Amino acid sequence: MSSKVRSVRATPLGWVIWAVVVFFFVNLAGVVFSVLVSSFGTKWFDTWLPSGFTTQWYGDAWREFTLFHVVVVTLLVSALVVVLSVLIGAPAAYVLARKNFPGKRLVYMTFLLPILMPPITYGIPLATVLYKFGFAGHLSGVVLANLVPSVPFVILTMTPFIEQVDPRIEDAARMLGAGTRSVFLKILAPLLVPGLLASGILVLVRTVGMFELTFLTAGPDSQTLVVALYYSMSAAGIRAQQSVDAMAVIYTAMMLVLLVVALRFVNPTQLVARVKEEPSE
Amino acid sequence: MSATWQHRLAERGVDRRLWLLLPATIFVLLLFVYPFLYGLTLSFQPMDGGGLLANYDKFFSDAYQRDTIATTLKIALPAALLNVLAAVPIAFRLRGRFRGKRLLTTILVVPITLGTVLTAQGLLNYLGPTGWFNRLLLNLQIVDNPIRLTNNYWGVFFSLVITGFPFAFLLVLSYLSGIDPTLERAAATLGASRAQRFRRITLPLLAPGLATTFLLTFVLAFSVFPSAVLVGNPAGSTRVISLAAYQAAYEQYDYAYASAIAMVMGAVELVVVAVVLLWRSRLYTGSTGGKG
Numbered sequence: 001m002s003s004k005v006r007s008v009r010a011t012p013l014g015w016v017i018w019a020v021v022v023f024f025f026v027n028l029a030g031v032v033f034s035v036l037v038s039s040f041g042t043k044w045f046d047t048w049l050p051s052g053f054t055t056q057w058y059g060d061a062w063r064e065f066t067l068f069h070v071v072v073v074t075l076l077v078s079a080l081v082v083v084l085s086v087l088i089g090a091p092a093a094y095v096l097a098r099k100n101f102p103g104k105r106l107v108y109m110t111f112l113l114p115i116l117m118p119p120i121t122y123g124i125p126l127a128t129v130l131y132k133f134g135f136a137g138h139l140s141g142v143v144l145a146n147l148v149p150s151v152p153f154v155i156l157t158m159t160p161f162i163e164q165v166d167p168r169i170e171d172a173a174r175m176l177g178a179g180t181r182s183v184f185l186k187i188l189a190p191l192l193v194p195g196l197l198a199s200g201i202l203v204l205v206r207t208v209g210m211f212e213l214t215f216l217t218a219g220p221d222s223q224t225l226v227v228a229l230y231y232s233m234s235a236a237g238i239r240a241q242q243s244v245d246a247m248a249v250i251y252t253a254m255m256l257v258l259l260v261v262a263l264r265f266v267n268p269t270q271l272v273a274r275v276k277e278e279p280s281e
Numbered sequence: 282m283s284a285t286w287q288h289r290l291a292e293r294g295v296d297r298r299l300w301l302l303l304p305a306t307i308f309v310l311l312l313f314v315y316p317f318l319y320g321l322t323l324s325f326q327p328m329d330g331g332g333l334l335a336n337y338d339k340f341f342s343d344a345y346q347r348d349t350i351a352t353t354l355k356i357a358l359p360a361a362l363l364n365v366l367a368a369v370p371i372a373f374r375l376r377g378r379f380r381g382k383r384l385l386t387t388i389l390v391v392p393i394t395l396g397t398v399l400t401a402q403g404l405l406n407y408l409g410p411t412g413w414f415n416r417l418l419l420n421l422q423i424v425d426n427p428i429r430l431t432n433n434y435w436g437v438f439f440s441l442v443i444t445g446f447p448f449a450f451l452l453v454l455s456y457l458s459g460i461d462p463t464l465e466r467a468a469a470t471l472g473a474s475r476a477q478r479f480r481r482i483t484l485p486l487l488a489p490g491l492a493t494t495f496l497l498t499f500v501l502a503f504s505v506f507p508s509a510v511l512v513g514n515p516a517g518s519t520r521v522i523s524l525a526a527y528q529a530a531y532e533q534y535d536y537a538y539a540s541a542i543a544m545v546m547g548a549v550e551l552v553v554v555a556v557v558l559l560w561r562s563r564l565y566t567g568s569t570g571g572k573g
Binding site: 025 | 305308312313316317321367370371374387391394400404407413416443446500503507510536539543551
Protein backbone atom coordinates (compact mmCIF):
# COMPACT_ATOMS: atom_id res chain seq x y z
CA MET A 1 0.00 0.00 0.00
CA SER A 2 1.44 3.37 -0.89
CA SER A 3 1.74 6.03 1.75
CA LYS A 4 -0.25 8.48 -0.35
CA VAL A 5 -3.66 9.65 0.73
CA ARG A 6 -5.98 7.26 -1.03
CA SER A 7 -9.64 7.58 -1.85
CA VAL A 8 -12.26 5.15 -0.65
CA ARG A 9 -11.83 1.94 -2.58
CA ALA A 10 -14.89 0.14 -3.82
CA THR A 11 -15.10 -3.61 -4.29
CA PRO A 12 -18.48 -5.39 -4.72
CA LEU A 13 -18.54 -6.18 -1.01
CA GLY A 14 -17.57 -2.58 -0.37
CA TRP A 15 -20.62 -1.35 -2.27
CA VAL A 16 -22.91 -3.57 -0.22
CA ILE A 17 -21.40 -2.29 3.00
CA TRP A 18 -21.74 1.34 1.95
CA ALA A 19 -25.32 0.71 0.82
CA VAL A 20 -26.17 -0.66 4.26
CA VAL A 21 -24.46 2.29 5.94
CA VAL A 22 -26.34 4.74 3.74
CA PHE A 23 -29.64 2.99 4.44
CA PHE A 24 -28.95 3.15 8.16
CA PHE A 25 -28.13 6.84 8.01
CA VAL A 26 -31.07 7.78 5.82
CA ASN A 27 -33.34 6.23 8.43
CA LEU A 28 -31.38 7.80 11.26
CA ALA A 29 -31.77 11.16 9.56
CA GLY A 30 -35.50 10.44 9.41
CA VAL A 31 -35.53 9.78 13.14
CA VAL A 32 -33.64 12.98 13.95
CA PHE A 33 -35.46 15.24 11.49
CA SER A 34 -38.88 14.04 12.57
CA VAL A 35 -38.08 15.35 16.05
CA LEU A 36 -36.61 18.57 14.70
CA VAL A 37 -39.60 19.21 12.43
CA SER A 38 -42.02 18.34 15.19
CA SER A 39 -40.32 20.73 17.62
CA PHE A 40 -41.00 23.60 15.17
CA GLY A 41 -44.41 22.34 14.04
CA THR A 42 -47.90 23.41 15.05
CA LYS A 43 -50.45 20.67 14.49
CA TRP A 44 -49.14 17.49 12.94
CA PHE A 45 -51.49 14.60 12.43
CA ASP A 46 -51.84 12.46 9.33
CA THR A 47 -49.70 14.39 6.85
CA TRP A 48 -46.13 14.53 5.62
CA LEU A 49 -45.44 17.82 7.36
CA PRO A 50 -47.04 19.82 10.16
CA SER A 51 -49.71 22.31 9.15
CA GLY A 52 -47.56 25.27 10.19
CA PHE A 53 -44.33 26.23 11.85
CA THR A 54 -43.63 28.09 15.07
CA THR A 55 -40.90 28.54 17.66
CA GLN A 56 -43.27 28.71 20.61
CA TRP A 57 -42.42 25.20 21.86
CA TYR A 58 -38.90 26.25 22.71
CA GLY A 59 -40.18 29.10 24.86
CA ASP A 60 -42.71 26.76 26.45
CA ALA A 61 -40.10 24.10 27.19
CA TRP A 62 -37.72 26.70 28.62
CA ARG A 63 -40.39 28.02 31.04
CA GLU A 64 -42.38 24.86 31.86
CA PHE A 65 -39.42 22.65 32.61
CA THR A 66 -37.41 25.45 34.30
CA LEU A 67 -34.70 24.55 31.84
CA PHE A 68 -32.33 27.29 32.99
CA HIS A 69 -32.11 25.70 36.42
CA VAL A 70 -31.79 22.22 34.92
CA VAL A 71 -28.98 23.28 32.58
CA VAL A 72 -27.13 24.96 35.45
CA VAL A 73 -27.44 21.79 37.55
CA THR A 74 -26.25 19.65 34.62
CA LEU A 75 -23.18 21.81 34.06
CA LEU A 76 -22.40 22.05 37.77
CA VAL A 77 -22.67 18.28 38.30
CA SER A 78 -20.57 17.54 35.22
CA ALA A 79 -17.87 20.07 36.14
CA LEU A 80 -17.60 18.72 39.69
CA VAL A 81 -17.47 15.12 38.46
CA VAL A 82 -14.76 15.95 35.91
CA VAL A 83 -12.54 17.80 38.40
CA LEU A 84 -12.94 15.25 41.19
CA SER A 85 -12.54 12.17 39.02
CA VAL A 86 -9.36 13.56 37.43
CA LEU A 87 -7.93 14.50 40.85
CA ILE A 88 -8.66 11.03 42.24
CA GLY A 89 -8.04 8.99 39.11
CA ALA A 90 -4.89 10.50 37.58
CA PRO A 91 -2.51 9.68 40.50
CA ALA A 92 -3.84 6.13 40.59
CA ALA A 93 -3.36 5.81 36.84
CA TYR A 94 0.23 6.98 37.34
CA VAL A 95 0.97 4.23 39.86
CA LEU A 96 -0.73 1.57 37.75
CA ALA A 97 1.13 2.63 34.62
CA ARG A 98 4.57 2.85 36.21
CA LYS A 99 4.85 0.27 38.94
CA ASN A 100 4.53 -3.39 39.70
CA PHE A 101 3.56 -4.29 43.21
CA PRO A 102 1.97 -7.22 45.00
CA GLY A 103 -1.79 -7.25 44.52
CA LYS A 104 -1.72 -5.03 41.45
CA ARG A 105 -4.08 -7.27 39.51
CA LEU A 106 -6.62 -7.24 42.33
CA VAL A 107 -6.50 -3.45 42.58
CA TYR A 108 -6.84 -3.16 38.83
CA MET A 109 -9.85 -5.51 38.73
CA THR A 110 -11.56 -3.56 41.50
CA PHE A 111 -11.13 -0.35 39.52
CA LEU A 112 -12.41 -2.04 36.37
CA LEU A 113 -15.56 -3.58 37.86
CA PRO A 114 -17.68 -0.39 37.96
CA ILE A 115 -17.21 -0.08 34.19
CA LEU A 116 -18.10 -3.72 33.56
CA MET A 117 -21.27 -3.65 35.66
CA PRO A 118 -24.54 -2.13 34.46
CA PRO A 119 -25.14 1.10 36.46
CA ILE A 120 -28.46 -0.16 37.83
CA THR A 121 -26.81 -3.13 39.61
CA TYR A 122 -24.61 -1.01 41.82
CA GLY A 123 -26.79 2.08 41.47
CA ILE A 124 -29.67 0.73 43.55
CA PRO A 125 -27.52 -0.35 46.56
CA LEU A 126 -25.49 2.85 46.16
CA ALA A 127 -28.61 5.00 46.18
CA THR A 128 -29.83 3.16 49.29
CA VAL A 129 -26.54 3.88 51.06
CA LEU A 130 -26.54 7.51 49.90
CA TYR A 131 -30.10 7.95 51.20
CA LYS A 132 -29.05 6.42 54.50
CA PHE A 133 -26.34 9.03 54.93
CA GLY A 134 -28.47 11.87 53.61
CA PHE A 135 -26.58 12.54 50.38
CA ALA A 136 -29.15 11.36 47.88
CA GLY A 137 -31.78 13.81 46.75
CA HIS A 138 -29.17 16.54 46.68
CA LEU A 139 -26.48 17.65 44.31
CA SER A 140 -23.80 15.96 46.43
CA GLY A 141 -25.46 12.56 46.02
CA VAL A 142 -25.70 12.96 42.26
CA VAL A 143 -22.03 13.93 42.07
CA LEU A 144 -20.91 11.03 44.30
CA ALA A 145 -22.93 8.50 42.31
CA ASN A 146 -21.59 9.77 38.99
CA LEU A 147 -18.02 9.52 40.25
CA VAL A 148 -18.31 5.74 40.54
CA PRO A 149 -17.92 4.96 36.82
CA SER A 150 -15.99 8.18 36.08
CA VAL A 151 -12.91 7.59 38.27
CA PRO A 152 -12.25 4.14 36.71
CA PHE A 153 -12.81 5.69 33.31
CA VAL A 154 -10.14 8.34 33.99
CA ILE A 155 -7.76 5.62 35.20
CA LEU A 156 -8.41 3.57 32.07
CA THR A 157 -7.95 6.43 29.60
CA MET A 158 -4.99 8.05 31.39
CA THR A 159 -2.84 4.91 31.74
CA PRO A 160 -1.73 4.69 28.06
CA PHE A 161 -0.90 8.41 28.05
CA ILE A 162 1.31 8.00 31.12
CA GLU A 163 2.99 4.94 29.63
CA GLN A 164 4.03 7.08 26.69
CA VAL A 165 6.02 9.46 28.89
CA ASP A 166 9.59 8.21 29.12
CA PRO A 167 10.39 7.45 32.79
CA ARG A 168 13.95 8.65 32.19
CA ILE A 169 12.67 12.22 32.03
CA GLU A 170 11.43 11.83 35.60
CA ASP A 171 14.66 10.16 36.69
CA ALA A 172 16.66 12.99 35.19
CA ALA A 173 14.60 15.56 37.07
CA ARG A 174 15.06 13.63 40.29
CA MET A 175 18.81 13.45 39.74
CA LEU A 176 18.84 17.19 39.40
CA GLY A 177 17.21 17.39 42.82
CA ALA A 178 13.51 17.79 42.05
CA GLY A 179 11.17 16.44 44.73
CA THR A 180 8.09 14.30 43.99
CA ARG A 181 5.94 17.41 44.10
CA SER A 182 7.88 19.36 41.55
CA VAL A 183 8.37 16.30 39.33
CA PHE A 184 4.60 16.08 39.21
CA LEU A 185 3.81 19.73 38.75
CA LYS A 186 6.69 20.80 36.51
CA ILE A 187 7.45 17.65 34.49
CA LEU A 188 4.51 15.27 34.38
CA ALA A 189 1.53 17.61 34.44
CA PRO A 190 2.57 19.58 31.33
CA LEU A 191 3.42 16.40 29.43
CA LEU A 192 0.11 14.84 30.37
CA VAL A 193 -2.10 17.75 29.35
CA PRO A 194 -3.41 15.88 26.27
CA GLY A 195 -4.30 12.85 28.39
CA LEU A 196 -5.90 14.98 31.08
CA LEU A 197 -7.94 16.83 28.47
CA ALA A 198 -8.96 13.60 26.75
CA SER A 199 -10.17 11.87 29.87
CA GLY A 200 -11.74 15.04 31.27
CA ILE A 201 -13.74 15.73 28.14
CA LEU A 202 -14.86 12.13 27.79
CA VAL A 203 -15.99 12.07 31.41
CA LEU A 204 -17.86 15.31 30.76
CA VAL A 205 -19.72 13.84 27.77
CA ARG A 206 -20.47 10.66 29.71
CA THR A 207 -21.75 12.50 32.76
CA VAL A 208 -24.05 14.79 30.79
CA GLY A 209 -25.48 11.67 29.14
CA MET A 210 -25.55 9.44 32.24
CA PHE A 211 -29.15 8.58 32.98
CA GLU A 212 -29.40 5.70 35.45
CA LEU A 213 -27.21 6.91 38.31
CA THR A 214 -28.58 10.43 38.27
CA PHE A 215 -32.12 9.11 37.98
CA LEU A 216 -31.66 6.93 41.07
CA THR A 217 -30.09 9.61 43.25
CA ALA A 218 -31.52 12.96 42.13
CA GLY A 219 -34.14 14.92 44.02
CA PRO A 220 -36.49 17.42 42.38
CA ASP A 221 -33.83 20.17 42.59
CA SER A 222 -30.88 18.11 41.45
CA GLN A 223 -32.13 16.65 38.17
CA THR A 224 -29.85 16.84 35.18
CA LEU A 225 -31.12 17.39 31.66
CA VAL A 226 -31.40 13.69 30.72
CA VAL A 227 -33.45 12.91 33.81
CA ALA A 228 -35.72 15.94 33.43
CA LEU A 229 -36.25 14.89 29.82
CA TYR A 230 -37.13 11.34 30.81
CA TYR A 231 -39.69 12.56 33.35
CA SER A 232 -41.25 14.95 30.88
CA MET A 233 -41.57 12.21 28.29
CA SER A 234 -42.77 9.38 30.53
CA ALA A 235 -45.42 11.69 32.01
CA ALA A 236 -46.95 11.82 28.54
CA GLY A 237 -50.26 13.53 28.05
CA ILE A 238 -49.51 16.28 30.54
CA ARG A 239 -47.06 18.10 28.29
CA ALA A 240 -47.40 18.91 24.65
CA GLN A 241 -45.34 16.39 22.75
CA GLN A 242 -43.71 19.19 20.77
CA SER A 243 -42.25 20.84 23.83
CA VAL A 244 -40.66 17.52 24.83
CA ASP A 245 -39.27 17.43 21.28
CA ALA A 246 -37.95 20.96 21.70
CA MET A 247 -36.25 20.00 24.94
CA ALA A 248 -34.70 16.91 23.33
CA VAL A 249 -33.33 19.13 20.56
CA ILE A 250 -31.80 21.46 23.17
CA TYR A 251 -30.17 18.48 24.87
CA THR A 252 -28.75 17.15 21.62
CA ALA A 253 -27.46 20.59 20.63
CA MET A 254 -25.64 20.79 23.94
CA MET A 255 -24.14 17.30 23.53
CA LEU A 256 -23.14 18.12 19.96
CA VAL A 257 -21.18 21.17 21.11
CA LEU A 258 -19.42 19.04 23.72
CA LEU A 259 -18.63 16.34 21.15
CA VAL A 260 -17.24 18.80 18.63
CA VAL A 261 -15.03 20.30 21.36
CA ALA A 262 -13.99 16.79 22.38
CA LEU A 263 -13.07 15.77 18.84
CA ARG A 264 -10.82 18.82 18.56
CA PHE A 265 -8.71 17.55 21.44
CA VAL A 266 -9.09 13.79 21.23
CA ASN A 267 -8.37 11.65 18.22
CA PRO A 268 -11.12 9.09 18.68
CA THR A 269 -9.02 6.31 17.18
CA GLN A 270 -6.33 6.67 19.82
CA LEU A 271 -8.52 5.89 22.80
CA VAL A 272 -7.54 2.30 23.44
CA ALA A 273 -4.39 1.78 21.43
CA ARG A 274 -1.48 3.88 20.40
CA VAL A 275 -1.87 4.25 16.69
CA LYS A 276 0.95 3.77 14.32
CA GLU A 277 -0.28 6.17 11.68
CA GLU A 278 1.03 5.68 8.23
CA PRO A 279 3.55 8.40 7.45
CA SER A 280 1.96 11.49 6.04
CA GLU A 281 2.87 12.51 2.57
CA MET B 282 17.77 -3.27 59.95
CA SER B 283 14.70 -1.27 59.07
CA ALA B 284 16.57 0.23 56.16
CA THR B 285 17.09 -3.22 54.58
CA TRP B 286 13.47 -4.04 55.21
CA GLN B 287 12.40 -0.91 53.37
CA HIS B 288 14.88 -1.66 50.67
CA ARG B 289 13.51 -5.14 50.16
CA LEU B 290 9.97 -3.85 49.94
CA ALA B 291 11.07 -1.22 47.46
CA GLU B 292 12.55 -3.97 45.31
CA ARG B 293 9.16 -5.58 45.10
CA GLY B 294 7.66 -2.24 44.12
CA VAL B 295 6.35 -1.09 47.49
CA ASP B 296 7.56 2.45 48.06
CA ARG B 297 6.21 5.85 48.93
CA ARG B 298 4.74 6.47 45.51
CA LEU B 299 2.09 3.84 46.28
CA TRP B 300 0.38 6.46 48.47
CA LEU B 301 -0.84 8.01 45.22
CA LEU B 302 -3.15 5.04 44.92
CA LEU B 303 -4.79 5.83 48.22
CA PRO B 304 -7.49 8.35 47.19
CA ALA B 305 -8.77 6.13 44.40
CA THR B 306 -8.70 3.06 46.64
CA ILE B 307 -10.61 4.77 49.44
CA PHE B 308 -13.05 6.07 46.88
CA VAL B 309 -13.71 2.70 45.26
CA LEU B 310 -14.06 1.01 48.66
CA LEU B 311 -16.49 3.60 50.00
CA LEU B 312 -18.62 4.18 46.92
CA PHE B 313 -18.49 0.85 45.12
CA VAL B 314 -17.40 -2.06 47.28
CA TYR B 315 -19.20 -1.00 50.45
CA PRO B 316 -22.56 -0.24 48.79
CA PHE B 317 -22.29 -3.47 46.84
CA LEU B 318 -21.68 -5.55 49.97
CA TYR B 319 -24.38 -3.57 51.76
CA GLY B 320 -26.81 -4.42 48.97
CA LEU B 321 -25.73 -8.04 49.08
CA THR B 322 -26.40 -8.37 52.84
CA LEU B 323 -29.61 -6.38 52.51
CA SER B 324 -30.83 -8.81 49.88
CA PHE B 325 -30.60 -11.59 52.50
CA GLN B 326 -32.82 -9.66 54.93
CA PRO B 327 -36.28 -9.86 53.36
CA MET B 328 -38.67 -7.07 54.33
CA ASP B 329 -41.55 -9.49 54.93
CA GLY B 330 -39.46 -11.93 56.96
CA GLY B 331 -38.78 -15.45 55.80
CA GLY B 332 -35.48 -17.21 55.34
CA LEU B 333 -32.21 -15.82 54.07
CA LEU B 334 -33.07 -16.62 50.50
CA ALA B 335 -36.71 -15.49 50.62
CA ASN B 336 -36.08 -12.58 48.22
CA TYR B 337 -34.32 -14.76 45.70
CA ASP B 338 -37.00 -17.40 46.07
CA LYS B 339 -39.66 -14.74 45.46
CA PHE B 340 -37.90 -13.61 42.31
CA PHE B 341 -37.31 -17.02 40.79
CA SER B 342 -40.69 -18.49 41.66
CA ASP B 343 -42.57 -15.62 40.01
CA ALA B 344 -42.60 -16.18 36.25
CA TYR B 345 -43.38 -12.49 35.59
CA GLN B 346 -40.15 -11.54 37.37
CA ARG B 347 -38.02 -14.50 36.31
CA ASP B 348 -38.78 -13.96 32.63
CA THR B 349 -37.20 -10.50 32.77
CA ILE B 350 -33.80 -12.23 32.59
CA ALA B 351 -34.63 -13.92 29.30
CA THR B 352 -36.27 -10.74 27.99
CA THR B 353 -33.17 -8.70 28.77
CA LEU B 354 -30.81 -11.23 27.19
CA LYS B 355 -33.04 -11.52 24.13
CA ILE B 356 -32.72 -7.77 23.57
CA ALA B 357 -29.14 -7.18 24.71
CA LEU B 358 -27.25 -10.08 23.12
CA PRO B 359 -28.45 -9.63 19.51
CA ALA B 360 -28.14 -5.85 19.74
CA ALA B 361 -24.57 -5.99 21.07
CA LEU B 362 -23.61 -8.68 18.55
CA LEU B 363 -25.07 -6.75 15.62
CA ASN B 364 -23.33 -3.54 16.71
CA VAL B 365 -19.92 -5.22 16.91
CA LEU B 366 -20.30 -7.24 13.69
CA ALA B 367 -21.53 -4.22 11.74
CA ALA B 368 -18.70 -2.11 13.08
CA VAL B 369 -15.97 -4.44 11.75
CA PRO B 370 -16.43 -4.04 7.96
CA ILE B 371 -17.14 -0.33 8.29
CA ALA B 372 -14.13 0.31 10.50
CA PHE B 373 -12.08 -1.86 8.14
CA ARG B 374 -12.96 0.43 5.23
CA LEU B 375 -12.21 3.52 7.27
CA ARG B 376 -8.75 2.76 8.54
CA GLY B 377 -5.67 4.23 7.01
CA ARG B 378 -5.65 7.71 5.58
CA PHE B 379 -7.93 8.97 2.86
CA ARG B 380 -9.81 12.06 1.91
CA GLY B 381 -12.85 12.80 4.04
CA LYS B 382 -11.93 10.33 6.75
CA ARG B 383 -12.42 12.86 9.53
CA LEU B 384 -15.84 13.84 8.21
CA LEU B 385 -16.99 10.23 7.83
CA THR B 386 -15.79 9.28 11.30
CA THR B 387 -17.53 12.31 12.76
CA ILE B 388 -20.81 11.45 11.02
CA LEU B 389 -20.62 7.90 12.35
CA VAL B 390 -19.95 9.14 15.88
CA VAL B 391 -22.54 11.89 16.04
CA PRO B 392 -25.43 9.59 17.10
CA ILE B 393 -23.71 9.43 20.50
CA THR B 394 -25.06 12.91 21.14
CA LEU B 395 -28.68 12.01 20.48
CA GLY B 396 -29.51 10.68 23.90
CA THR B 397 -32.22 8.20 24.77
CA VAL B 398 -35.12 10.61 24.73
CA LEU B 399 -34.48 12.18 21.34
CA THR B 400 -33.94 8.70 19.93
CA ALA B 401 -37.17 7.51 21.52
CA GLN B 402 -39.19 10.52 20.35
CA GLY B 403 -37.68 10.19 16.90
CA LEU B 404 -38.43 6.48 16.64
CA LEU B 405 -42.02 7.08 17.74
CA ASN B 406 -42.41 9.91 15.23
CA TYR B 407 -40.58 8.30 12.34
CA LEU B 408 -41.45 4.62 12.63
CA GLY B 409 -44.90 5.12 14.19
CA PRO B 410 -48.08 4.19 12.32
CA THR B 411 -48.39 7.67 10.77
CA GLY B 412 -44.68 8.34 10.58
CA TRP B 413 -42.62 9.01 7.46
CA PHE B 414 -41.37 5.43 7.20
CA ASN B 415 -44.78 3.79 7.15
CA ARG B 416 -46.17 6.61 4.99
CA LEU B 417 -43.50 5.90 2.40
CA LEU B 418 -44.15 2.14 2.47
CA LEU B 419 -47.91 2.74 2.10
CA ASN B 420 -47.46 5.21 -0.75
CA LEU B 421 -45.15 2.85 -2.59
CA GLN B 422 -47.75 0.14 -1.90
CA ILE B 423 -45.17 -2.15 -0.34
CA VAL B 424 -47.50 -2.75 2.59
CA ASP B 425 -51.26 -2.41 3.00
CA ASN B 426 -51.29 -1.56 6.67
CA PRO B 427 -48.66 0.32 8.67
CA ILE B 428 -46.15 -2.10 10.19
CA ARG B 429 -45.71 -1.88 13.91
CA LEU B 430 -42.15 -1.01 14.80
CA THR B 431 -42.60 0.94 18.02
CA ASN B 432 -43.90 0.13 21.48
CA ASN B 433 -42.59 -3.39 21.06
CA TYR B 434 -39.36 -5.34 20.86
CA TRP B 435 -38.21 -3.64 17.65
CA GLY B 436 -38.46 -0.13 19.04
CA VAL B 437 -36.07 -0.99 21.85
CA PHE B 438 -33.81 -2.92 19.51
CA PHE B 439 -33.50 0.02 17.08
CA SER B 440 -32.81 2.43 19.89
CA LEU B 441 -30.01 0.16 21.15
CA VAL B 442 -28.53 -0.03 17.67
CA ILE B 443 -28.63 3.75 17.25
CA THR B 444 -26.99 4.48 20.60
CA GLY B 445 -24.69 1.46 20.68
CA PHE B 446 -23.31 1.37 17.15
CA PRO B 447 -21.26 4.60 17.26
CA PHE B 448 -19.66 3.42 20.46
CA ALA B 449 -18.82 -0.03 19.08
CA PHE B 450 -17.55 1.54 15.87
CA LEU B 451 -15.21 3.90 17.72
CA LEU B 452 -13.71 1.09 19.76
CA VAL B 453 -13.31 -1.30 16.82
CA LEU B 454 -11.77 1.46 14.71
CA SER B 455 -9.28 2.24 17.41
CA TYR B 456 -8.35 -1.43 17.93
CA LEU B 457 -8.01 -1.83 14.19
CA SER B 458 -5.78 1.23 13.89
CA GLY B 459 -3.60 -0.28 16.59
CA ILE B 460 -2.66 -3.20 14.33
CA ASP B 461 0.65 -2.60 12.65
CA PRO B 462 -0.05 -2.23 8.89
CA THR B 463 3.40 -3.62 8.02
CA LEU B 464 2.21 -7.09 9.05
CA GLU B 465 -0.40 -7.13 6.32
CA ARG B 466 2.02 -5.68 3.83
CA ALA B 467 4.45 -8.47 4.65
CA ALA B 468 1.73 -11.05 4.07
CA ALA B 469 0.86 -9.39 0.78
CA THR B 470 4.45 -9.65 -0.46
CA LEU B 471 4.34 -13.33 0.41
CA GLY B 472 1.36 -13.67 -1.88
CA ALA B 473 -1.56 -13.73 0.52
CA SER B 474 -4.83 -12.59 -1.01
CA ARG B 475 -7.02 -9.89 0.52
CA ALA B 476 -9.35 -12.43 2.12
CA GLN B 477 -6.45 -14.52 3.42
CA ARG B 478 -4.82 -11.47 4.94
CA PHE B 479 -8.01 -10.56 6.73
CA ARG B 480 -8.68 -14.08 8.01
CA ARG B 481 -5.13 -15.03 8.97
CA ILE B 482 -3.62 -11.72 10.08
CA THR B 483 -6.12 -9.01 10.90
CA LEU B 484 -8.91 -11.03 12.43
CA PRO B 485 -6.80 -12.96 14.96
CA LEU B 486 -5.12 -9.72 16.04
CA LEU B 487 -8.43 -7.95 16.26
CA ALA B 488 -10.35 -10.69 18.08
CA PRO B 489 -9.37 -9.73 21.65
CA GLY B 490 -10.38 -6.14 20.92
CA LEU B 491 -13.67 -7.36 19.49
CA ALA B 492 -14.31 -9.31 22.68
CA THR B 493 -13.73 -6.19 24.78
CA THR B 494 -15.95 -4.13 22.49
CA PHE B 495 -18.68 -6.73 22.68
CA LEU B 496 -18.49 -6.68 26.47
CA LEU B 497 -18.73 -2.90 26.77
CA THR B 498 -21.58 -2.71 24.25
CA PHE B 499 -23.30 -5.57 26.02
CA VAL B 500 -23.08 -3.76 29.37
CA LEU B 501 -24.74 -0.75 27.76
CA ALA B 502 -27.48 -2.85 26.19
CA PHE B 503 -27.98 -5.01 29.26
CA SER B 504 -28.81 -2.04 31.46
CA VAL B 505 -31.33 -0.72 28.94
CA PHE B 506 -34.01 0.94 30.97
CA PRO B 507 -35.24 4.32 29.70
CA SER B 508 -35.75 3.14 26.13
CA ALA B 509 -37.45 -0.06 27.28
CA VAL B 510 -40.05 2.21 28.89
CA LEU B 511 -40.26 4.91 26.24
CA VAL B 512 -40.26 2.98 22.93
CA GLY B 513 -40.93 -0.49 24.23
CA ASN B 514 -43.76 -2.30 25.87
CA PRO B 515 -42.70 -2.00 29.52
CA ALA B 516 -45.48 -4.21 30.85
CA GLY B 517 -44.86 -7.05 28.40
CA SER B 518 -42.37 -7.90 25.71
CA THR B 519 -39.70 -5.43 26.84
CA ARG B 520 -40.03 -5.71 30.60
CA VAL B 521 -36.30 -5.86 31.28
CA ILE B 522 -34.68 -6.79 34.56
CA SER B 523 -33.55 -3.26 35.40
CA LEU B 524 -37.20 -2.24 35.23
CA ALA B 525 -38.11 -4.98 37.69
CA ALA B 526 -35.37 -3.78 40.05
CA TYR B 527 -36.45 -0.17 39.71
CA GLN B 528 -40.09 -1.00 40.40
CA ALA B 529 -39.18 -2.97 43.51
CA ALA B 530 -37.12 -0.09 44.87
CA TYR B 531 -39.09 3.00 43.93
CA GLU B 532 -42.65 1.78 43.51
CA GLN B 533 -42.85 -0.84 46.28
CA TYR B 534 -40.08 0.68 48.44
CA ASP B 535 -38.73 -2.82 49.08
CA TYR B 536 -35.01 -2.09 48.96
CA ALA B 537 -34.09 -5.60 50.11
CA TYR B 538 -36.00 -7.16 47.21
CA ALA B 539 -34.64 -4.54 44.81
CA SER B 540 -31.09 -5.32 45.96
CA ALA B 541 -31.74 -9.02 45.41
CA ILE B 542 -32.88 -8.32 41.84
CA ALA B 543 -29.84 -6.09 41.30
CA MET B 544 -27.60 -8.93 42.52
CA VAL B 545 -29.29 -11.39 40.14
CA MET B 546 -28.80 -8.88 37.35
CA GLY B 547 -25.13 -8.47 38.24
CA ALA B 548 -24.66 -12.24 38.40
CA VAL B 549 -26.24 -12.84 34.98
CA GLU B 550 -24.15 -10.05 33.52
CA LEU B 551 -20.95 -11.39 35.07
CA VAL B 552 -21.66 -14.87 33.68
CA VAL B 553 -21.74 -13.41 30.16
CA VAL B 554 -18.59 -11.37 30.90
CA ALA B 555 -16.84 -14.49 32.23
CA VAL B 556 -17.79 -16.56 29.17
CA VAL B 557 -16.51 -13.88 26.82
CA LEU B 558 -13.30 -13.39 28.81
CA LEU B 559 -12.71 -17.12 28.91
CA TRP B 560 -13.13 -17.32 25.17
CA ARG B 561 -10.88 -14.29 24.78
CA SER B 562 -8.13 -15.81 26.90
CA ARG B 563 -7.86 -18.61 24.35
CA LEU B 564 -7.13 -16.10 21.61
CA TYR B 565 -3.86 -14.53 20.70
CA THR B 566 -3.02 -11.90 23.32
CA GLY B 567 0.40 -10.68 22.27
CA SER B 568 1.34 -7.30 20.96
CA THR B 569 -0.63 -5.96 18.03
CA GLY B 570 2.13 -3.60 17.05
CA GLY B 571 0.57 -0.86 19.11
CA LYS B 572 -0.37 -1.33 22.73
CA GLY B 573 -2.45 -4.48 22.70
